[in-house]
Amino acid sequence: MLVLLGLARCDSTAVNPFIDSGNYYSVYGYLDTFADSQFVRVVPLRGRLERIQSETDPLVNLDAFVSTVDLNNGDSVIWTPRLVQFRDSTYGYLFGARFNRVWPGHTYRLTVRRSDGVMTAAETTVPTQPGWNLAPPEMQNDSLLQTMRLEGVANQPDDLVMVYQMGLPGSIRPPRFQVPYGRSGRRENGAWTVDIQLTRDTDIVRTMYAQQFGQAERLTLFSLTLVTATRDAAWDPPGGAFDPAVLLQPGVFSNVEGGFGFFGSIAHYSHEWVLDEATNERLGFETP
């Protein structure tokens, strides 16, 4: 009995609540072809619930070296850490880097390396220019619409905007008016298809013009431009929806090795065209 008690007395009562899973950092960010400065949030997996509460918090010392390399041409960039205070007054690390250009079609590998050599990494391939396939305008329910098919777009565009350039006949620098389309559209036969509501949009931009420049009897529609921000192929949540309840689960919608989160890329492209005389007439515009 005494031996049993002695043995029992010696066993450990320590609790290790963590397991080493080979995951070290969570990474959130993307490369943007429109921006010359790129940003990514780096969150080390920590052993306590609380975030960094102050600039003197022990957690403020982040052991992370962040860099990217362009796998197509070998160019590498070192990212600079910056301690930022969030809107809830807690702190975190935002890494930034200046890029001369984010190249469409190029694959970038981001690595977050700890001083002991362990590493978290993610790759993104920047979307290339889509193929623009514009159908002729057509009447539907007394409204004119025109369908644009974006060929080669991997998933739903992040942001779509129609820009209408219009003004008095003979204007040298006619103003531009934007009608946001957000994430509208649908996938149809492999292409992202957007219905451009010409009648509705021109009513809107006429009103905008009148508010800015006053009423005009005759207006010319000089051009139409569809601007799109397309996300890379991996930036596609399960089920196509950004449902927080699903995406919150670790490892879901993540392209990060040795960690969690997502590193993607966004490319901005635009396509400009003019309407034929008959369509302009139907919409009440003069043809330039």
Add this chain to the structure above:
Amino acid sequence: MNNKHLLGVPSLGIRFFWKPRWMIIALLVVGWGNGSSAWAQTATVRVFIRDAEDRKPLQGVNVVLRDAASGQVGSATDGDGYVSLSRLAPGGYTLRATFIGYSSYEASLDLVANSIVNLSIDLEPSEAALDEVLVESERETGATAIVAGLEVLRPVNIERVPMVGVSGDLVAYLQATPGAVSSGDRGGQLFLRGGESTQNLVLIDGIPVYQPFHILGFYSAFPSDIIDRADVYAGGFGASYGGRLSSVIGVTARNGNKQRVDGSASIAPFLSTIRIEGPVIKNRVSFIASVRESLVEQVMPSIFEQRLDYRFGDRFAKLHALPSASTSWSITALQTSDRGNLAGTFKTRRGDVLNVPPSERDSSEVAWDNLALGSRFSFLPPGLPVQAEVAGWFSRTSTRFGVEDEPVRDASVEAIGGEVNLTYVAGRQQLRLGLFGQRSDIQYELGGLFQEIDTNDEQQAEGGLYAESDLFLGALLKLMPGVRVHAFLDKEVTRIEPRLRAEWRPGGVLRGQQVSAAWGLYHQVIVGLTDERDVGNVFTAWASTPLDDIPRAMHVIVGWRMPIVEAGVDVAVEGYHKRLSHLAVPAWSVLPAFTTTLEPGRGTVWGLDARAEVNREQFYGYLGYGLASVEYEAEQEAFSVWFGQPQQRYHPPHDLRHQINAVGRYTLGEVAFSARWQYGSGLPFTRSLGFDDWLLLSGSDVDLRNDPGQVRVLYDRPYRARLPAYHRLDVWLERTFERERVNMLVRAGAVNVYNRDNLFYFDLFTLRRVDQLPLTPSIGIKLEIK
């Protein structure tokens, strides 16, 4: 499961009779079918037996009627001292009442057809037979006297398990039994044979008590001083009990002394007690009252850097009356209160809770109160060969988490109910019938921390009837078939619950081995909501199951018991299995704001209990070993996206795989030394990969610069790790001083003698560790006036 076949009439056929539930009902009907038409030609004798000195009803007295023609019939008195013998042929009989420790009673009776004879008998205690009382009592109630999950406990059994203080407590005994898992030396939760603490039905004189265990785990609301007996079903309970999935702890409180006033008082660092009892109307009406209040906050505010900030107590009173020879009436009242901070170490660091503003106080303060009131009237209806009982009760419990003036959450359940029970005795056979009903009002305010469920105020009604029987097939085999029809009115669902218990004594009634078995179906509509962030998950809010199906359990128990007379050792082994379905288990979430959204789950429990007991003149020893496996299986969407499979099997936090309890007591004259060693293998917990922040990266609209994101805990698969094992040695030395009318007991000792850091709780979110009591000395004195 739909209920159309439950309310309708099933088609008859061979297959129908092979269904266990219908076989049991058939057994009930057939067992009682023959001879029932003979009532009009027979007589009934109803006997009420009490102690001639203190006028307490005596339970277990053997009453036998003999006549020259048909031999003998007999039965034993129930808890109110009654026994009714029916279907007796008219004629002359000799009635004999015997009870070890009392002088026998014998009388002649002449019964005429259609008569009911009422007798009231006072048995005189016999000094010469007192030792025999203990021997016989132990045989039926010792630690190895377990019969298909049922243990009948008497105060003498409870007192044998040494504990802090100078009086025994029911929970100390229960914690020493294999298959019982407690939340440690604080927390107030008890899990029996794989069931959860909210799946226990705890009754005092038939009144449910929802949170009956005190915040310091050494104590329940049931000190041995007020207990007459406790029927503890770790499973396989009969049809008279229902509404819970796991177990029943049915405490019958003592009636007060009807002859003279006596009482006791004790003082010890953890708890002080006063008990007083006596006649209100001599020989007819008595009272007993007990008050216990904790002293630990005053006497031992902190020990070894742990702050013992606990205040608890209970107040009990019972009035018992014998208005006539064929009636008895009782009123029982129990009130308990508990308050304390379970994370004592944290509070020590931050100072006294009263000196800091509420917002800065440690939110692991928890409190609960119980109030149970009930009345029970037993009588022998004129003209009917039955014993009848009518009871009504009210029970309320309220609980809060957080400081008193600003609780983080609070909850209450208030229930009112009643029952009518009839017992018909014919020879050795007994038939018990009953009606029951209750209405509950459940409220909670969960402070927005529970997903989907925040506030609730719901009413719930249950009712039904039961029938169960004791059928003797020959001298050695006893079957107890039963059926309970339980209607959950608010769910518009009725469930039929067949039950069967069996005892077989191949070696004879008094000696030799005993084989027992039990099988039954059980349903429970209310579930306990807990938040895993709470220290020890103590805060419980009750609610109706949010799922369509009523949680259900099926129990199977097979036991064997054997006295090894030569060695003076009794051994008992029991295997058990519980299959749980339609459970409501917490949904898994990565949010540290832990969800209690409930999802369907099912569970399987397997276990084996082994016990050995030695009882000699100076030495008492008990060794218990429990082997158990509790496994839950749940299917949740989160599992699918997280682990790749929607189904996960896991062992819940009360899955105690190995458990050892050893109790020893050596008595030398007026001095006794006792020791208790407990061992429990590690309980399951869920490890994590760590914490991170999560941002919804839906596109270029994410604000990386200003959005802090959401804190996330990166869990491993559920409950894959085990906490360290728990073990503790307690030792006690006591001396009894006996004088003519005064007894004094002094007991000194310590818990956790080798000061092991037994874990009580580990907070994964704050990495805060809270240990159970360190080496804690204690001394207590008890005075008893007889």
